[in-house]
Each structure stands twice: as C-alpha cells, then as structure tokens.
Amino acid sequence: MATNDPQVVLIQLGIMLRRLRNAADLPASAAANHLDCSIAKISKMENGKQRILPSEVSSLLEIYGADDSQTAEALRLATVPKPRRRGTYRDSVPDWFRRFIVLESEAAELLIYEFEVIAGLLQTKNYARALLEAGNPLASHRDIDQQVEMRMNRKSVLTKDDAPFVDIVLHEAALHRVIGGDDVMREQLEHLRELADLSNVRLHVVPFRPAPTPTKDEAFVAKAAFVLLKLESTGAVVYVEDVVSANYPEEANVIKEYAAAFQRLRNASLSVEESSKLIGKVASQYT
Known part of the structure; x- marks a missing residue:
C-alpha cells in the first residue's frame, strides 16, 4: 500500500523489519544488542510505535542480511518526513x-464478523458516507x-495481484x-452479491433463525464485531473496535478463542449460495 502518511509508513517499516528479523532467525534480543538498546525499544519499532532513525535501520538491515531491494525500500520508508502542518488527510484517520489499514493491506487472510452494519471493506460509497456522517456529526464535508475516499481505497485489497482470502460472516441484522x-441499501446489498x-471472497450470512447444529452453534453469540488478520510475517492479530478506539489482542490463547468463535458463527450461517439468495431477497424489498 503506497502512502506518505508518516504514521502508516512507520507501521509498514516496523512490519518489514520484523519480517526480515524473523527471516534471519534472530531473536529481538540480538537486534537490541546490535543497537545497544532495550528489547522494549525493538518491540516498539516493530509495532510502529516509535520512530526509527535511518542509521538504526541501516544497522539492522546489515545483520538481517537484507538484499538491495529490501534495503532501498526500508530506507525509503525511514526517510519519509514528518508532517509540517495539520489539517490534512492523515488527521481524519x-x-x-x-x-x-496497514495490517489489512499486509494480510494473507482476513476473517471478518459483523453483526449490525456491513463491514467497511465491503461498503459502497453512499453507504459509507451515511455511516461516517452519522458517526461524525461535527466533521466538515x-x-x-x-x-470516504480512504474507505473506498481500502477495497483495492480485494482485487490486487496478491489479494488475501477473505472469509466474511454477516448477521442478517446488517x-x-x-x-x-x-436506494442506498439496495445498492449496498447488490454490491455485496x-x-x-470474487474467487478469493467467501460470504456467509447468519440468519435470524439458524438451523440447529450438534454443538448448539445456532445459539452462540459474539458480543462484538471483530476481524482476525493472518499475516505471513507476524502471525495472527485480532482487531476489535469499540466506539472510540480499538484493541489488537496478540496473545495466542486469545486469538484461538476468536478463531473458534468465528468458526462457530460460520457453522450457524447459511451456505454461500443460500446467503446470496437471502441478500438478493432482502435487496428486492428496498424500493
């Protein structure tokens, strides 16, 4: 994902450095010793939470055995300047x-559960605008x-050359x-279908009246929407958004719980074909 947003670039650089360190089979402690810093600093660098000097990047690339192409890209990211003024696109994100956004663009697989609205990655421009205006009543046009532009740009993830596999479970309530x-709803549901x-997209709908399952999955309830992102470089991460912020659980046991929850929700869902028919039926009711 090409961008000059300094914060996004910092996250991209951190992901790249962690990927290179893992490829070199080096622990974080080796990187910390090389830079004469703490392991905590390496962790913050790799999670995009601390700015990294180009000289530090060069030093790490040396022990990671980065090739010329990797070195050039990492140093490009390390030299993106900080913003000089406020009031630009990055301030609205x-x-x-x-x-x-970065994790979504890097993911090899996305498991998405949404129960009240259509997930952001699947939204039309008009649907997204209606949601954003309602959620930000004091925001300028x-x-x-x-x-809206940012949300629409995210959709390129679905059709890029190395597009991730995207498994989506939507509750019928959405x-x-x-x-x-x-009009907005009819357009949105037709877009869903x-x-x-797409060959890399699988869409299921949990109906209001799910069929019984041996493990009682039809009665299982997830109290929050979530996305499970599987990255080749750093493993799996869960994204859980609330009203004012989001959490990114990375503990293996927590991720397993979310993966199990997603499977149970999918077990309670209609098939892909039945889901498409239901979406079409509901879309036809919007006149």
Missing part, C-alpha cells in the same frame, strides 16, 4: 485505525470526503438495518 435509505462472486 485515528492513530489506532492507521495500524489496521472535507473530512467526510477524505474518510441486511435489515437501514443506513442512508432504501457482486463481491461474493
């Missing part, structure tokens, strides 16, 4: 969400335009919760 009016035709 919270820091906690910038990290998600320019800020809303920028946020199909009926009217956002922006009938089009996305479901």
Whole structure:
C-alpha cells in the first residue's frame, strides 16, 4: 500500500523489519544488542510505535542480511518526513485505525464478523458516507470526503495481484438495518452479491433463525464485531473496535478463542449460495 502518511509508513517499516528479523532467525534480543538498546525499544519499532532513525535501520538491515531491494525500500520508508502542518488527510484517520489499514493491506487472510452494519471493506460509497456522517456529526464535508475516499481505497485489497482470502460472516441484522435509505441499501446489498462472486471472497450470512447444529452453534453469540488478520510475517492479530478506539489482542490463547468463535458463527450461517439468495431477497424489498 503506497502512502506518505508518516504514521502508516512507520507501521509498514516496523512490519518489514520484523519480517526480515524473523527471516534471519534472530531473536529481538540480538537486534537490541546490535543497537545497544532495550528489547522494549525493538518491540516498539516493530509495532510502529516509535520512530526509527535511518542509521538504526541501516544497522539492522546489515545483520538481517537484507538484499538491495529490501534495503532501498526500508530506507525509503525511514526517510519519509514528518508532517509540517495539520489539517490534512492523515488527521481524519485515528492513530489506532492507521495500524489496521496497514495490517489489512499486509494480510494473507482476513476473517471478518459483523453483526449490525456491513463491514467497511465491503461498503459502497453512499453507504459509507451515511455511516461516517452519522458517526461524525461535527466533521466538515472535507473530512467526510477524505474518510470516504480512504474507505473506498481500502477495497483495492480485494482485487490486487496478491489479494488475501477473505472469509466474511454477516448477521442478517446488517441486511435489515437501514443506513442512508432504501436506494442506498439496495445498492449496498447488490454490491455485496457482486463481491461474493470474487474467487478469493467467501460470504456467509447468519440468519435470524439458524438451523440447529450438534454443538448448539445456532445459539452462540459474539458480543462484538471483530476481524482476525493472518499475516505471513507476524502471525495472527485480532482487531476489535469499540466506539472510540480499538484493541489488537496478540496473545495466542486469545486469538484461538476468536478463531473458534468465528468458526462457530460460520457453522450457524447459511451456505454461500443460500446467503446470496437471502441478500438478493432482502435487496428486492428496498424500493
């Protein structure tokens, strides 16, 4: 994902450095010893939470055995300047969400569960605008335009050359919760069916009345929407968003719980074909 947003670039650089360190089979302590710093600093660097000097990047690249192409890209990222003024696109994107944008663009697999609205990656421009205007009633038209543009740009993840496998479970409630009016909803649901035709996208709907399952998955409830991101470089991360921020659990046991929850929700879902029919049926009700 090409960008000059300094915070996003910092996260990209951290992901790249962690990937190179893992490829070199070196522990974080080796990198810390090489830079004569703490392991905590290496962790902050790799998680995009601390700015990294180009000289530090060069030093790490040396022990990681980076090739010319990797070195050039890492140093390019390390030299992106800090913003000189406020009031630009990056200001309309919270820091906690910038990290998600990067992780989403780097993921090899995305498992998405949403129960009240259509997931952001699947939204049309009009649906996204209606949500963003409602969520940010004091925002300027320019800020809303920028946020809509950012959300639409994210959709390129679905069709890029190395597009991730995207497994989506939507609760039927999201199909009926009217956002922006009938025209907006009909357009959004028709768009959903089009996305479901992509070879790397699998879309299931949990109906209001799921069929019984041996393990009672039809009665299982996830109280929050979440995304499980699987990255080749750093393993799996969970993204759980609330009203004002987001959490990124990385503990293996927590990730396993979310993966199990996703599987149970999918077990309670309709098949891909039945889900598409239901989406079409609900779409036809919006006149």
